[in-house]
Amino acid sequence: MRGDSGLCFTNMDREEVQRVFEKFEEHDFARTGSLVTEQVELKEGPLEQFTHEMEPFIRKQGMPVRLNKGVVELVSDFVICEAGKPLSPESSRILTLNPHRGQLLYPPR
Numbered sequence: 001m002r003g004d005s006g007l008c009f010t011n012m013d014r015e016e017v018q019r020v021f022e023k024f025e026e027h028d029f030a031r032t033g034s035l036v037t038e039q040v041e042l043k044e045g046p047l048e049q050f051t052h053e054m055e056p057f058i059r060k061q062g063m064p065v066r067l068n069k070g071v072v073e074l075v076s077d078f079v080i081c082e083a084g085k086p087l088s089p090e091s092s093r094i095l096t097l098n099p100h101r102g103q104l105l106y107p108p109r
Helices: 014-023 052-060 089-097
Strands: 040-042 065-068 071-074 078-081
Touching: 052 065, 052 071, 052 089, 078 089
Parallel strands: none
Antiparallel strands: 040 078, 065 071
């Protein structure tokens, strides 16, 4: 065997197995370069989902943040990604940290 292949053992008949595999879709988080279907934006204010240790990393990704009494705070509204545009490496890294990252699930190409 070569390439992507595998063996399937089952009691189902051939047509039923084909239907199962035809309906199957594997989803994954959007990756760098993926075309985005919806805009994801964070509003100005405290970002309590991030710890103070993460602030330097978040800042390096281009987000306008500061520490305010140990809480990471977004200084202004920030668009992580825009619909119809490819996902940047920085946006991809931010989405992996964002608890709402499930918004961007895509079937692989």
